[in-house]
Amino acid sequence: TQLLEQSPQFLSIQEGENLTVYCNSSSVFSSLQWYRQEPGEGPVLLVTVVTGGEVKKLKRLTFQFGDARKDSSLHITAAQPGDTGLYLCAGAYNNNDMRFGAGTRLTVKP
Amino acid sequence: NAGVTQTPKFQVLKTGQSMTLQCAQDMNHEYMSWYRQDPGMGLRLIHYSVGAGITDQGEVPNGYNVSRSTTEDFPLRLLSAAPSQTSVYFCASSPSAGGYNEQFFGPGTRLTVL
Numbered sequence: 001t002q003l004l005e006q007s008p009q010f011l012s013i014q015e016g017e018n019l020t021v022y023c024n025s026s027s028v029f030s031s032l033q034w035y036r037q038e039p040g041e042g043p044v045l046l047v048t049v050v051t052g053g054e055v056k057k058l059k060r061l062t063f064q065f066g067d068a069r070k071d072s073s074l075h076i077t078a079a080q081p082g083d084t085g086l087y088l089c090a091g092a093y094n095n096n097d098m099r100f101g102a103g104t105r106l107t108v109k110p
Numbered sequence: 111n112a113g114v115t116q117t118p119k120f121q122v123l124k125t126g127q128s129m130t131l132q133c134a135q136d137m138n139h140e141y142m143s144w145y146r147q148d149p150g151m152g153l154r155l156i157h158y159s160v161g162a163g164i165t166d167q168g169e170v171p172n173g174y175n176v177s178r179s180t181t182e183d184f185p186l187r188l189l190s191a192a193p194s195q196t197s198v199y200f201c202a203s204s205p206s207a208g209g210y211n212e213q214f215f216g217p218g219t220r221l222t223v224l
Contacts, residue, residue, distance in 0.1 A: 042215025092209025
């Protein structure tokens with residue numbers, strides 16, 4: 001059982017559509033991070049959310065941390081083919097032990 | 111800065127063979143870690159280090175050894191490879207431990223154990 005459950009596992013949409021992916025846990029995290037990974041490369045950090053209820057925006061990407069700090073969502077507006085990739089959420093299980101979800105694999109078709 | 115470098119990029123082993131995956135960073139980061147990535151499983155933490163001379167186990171440490179003699183290097187050793195260790199291995203570093211810091215990942219090593 002994953003400590004962080006991500007949904008959906010796969011998502012295929014057309015360019016211009018909006019989408020939301022989710023990261024859920026039964027545990028409370030002091031912070032959650034979102035990474036994007038492209039084929040053949042390591043993950044790259046997109047954002048860190050720290051405060052319950054926090055909303056952060058990164059161009060067309062909007063990240064939200066749940067009020068109880070157990071879940072997070074990533075919303076993409078007007079998706080583009082360049083958004084294609086594996087989106088991973090990660091949280092510190094204790095201060096040193098980072099745990100990752102299994103990821104959402106997003107494909108944006110032109 | 112080269113960031114985080116890993117060698118080799120690809121490796122094929124036979125069951126029972128040993129090998130070391132190399133990882134180095136030039137950012138003077140205290141925290142370094144090793145993950146394996148398998149389909150449908152995300153990244154799972156194998157071992158981590160909060161500084162030179164200090165290492166600890168992560169989620170899936172069995173079959174792997176690490177050491178940290180310098181700040182820059184954090185090699186991962188497979189003593190007797192098994193097919194279950196077929197995976198993509200990523201090394202990462204960050205300025206310090208904790209979920210607030212960005213982890214910088216290397217490009218990965220794709221390992222196949224026959």
